[in-house]
Amino acid sequence: MGIEAYAGKRADTLPTGIGRLLELARAIASDPKVLLLDEGSAGLDADESRNFGKLIGQLAQDGIAVLLVEHDMELVMAVCRHIYVLDFGEVIATGSPAEVASSPRVRAAYLGGDGLGSQAVVSDTTGES
Numbered sequence: 191m192g193i194e195a196y197a198g199k200r201a202d203t204l205p206t207g208i209g210r211l212l213e214l215a216r217a218i219a220s221d222p223k224v225l226l227l228d229e230g231s232a233g234l235d236a237d238e239s240r241n242f243g244k245l246i247g248q249l250a251q252d253g254i255a256v257l258l259v260e261h262d263m264e265l266v267m268a269v270c271r272h273i274y275v276l277d278f279g280e281v282i283a284t285g286s287p288a289e290v291a292s293s294p295r296v297r298a299a300y301l302g303g304d305g306l307g308s309q310a311v312v313s314d315t316t317g318e319s
Contacts, residue, residue, distance in 0.1 A: 191215045191245070207238035214245060224255045231262045243269045263300065267291065275299070 193211050196204055201212055231239045247269045250256050260266050267287045275283040275296050283293040290296055
């Protein structure tokens with residue numbers, strides 16, 4: 191995870207990005223088959239979010255199914271193979287990143303074009319439905 195230098199530090203004193211890596215390390219310590227992440231990139235800067243995404247992608251390649259609930263569309267588009275987009279609890283699109291990105295309903299909800307308020311993107315990096 192790249193956080194060995196922080197081994198002697200208290201978790202509540204770590205910078206946000208390192209804290210997120212620690213949370214991820216804790217989650218995978220028990221060798222899960224499925225990893226559920228809710229807003230894992232919250233509070234991360236762009237570089238930290240990209241690195242977090244690379245780790246998530248590696249976990250999926252290692253055989254862990256990852257279910258990600260996330261508002262960071264750049265992260266979602268970079269790491270997920272199949273995406274479900276929700277708007278106020280209603281699924282408004284599902285498919286590959288390219289399919290979801292081309293959806294007029296997704297663009298309207300996430301860009302505010304028709305007054306819809308976006309909620310969350312639920313996606314998985316396994317390609318499973």
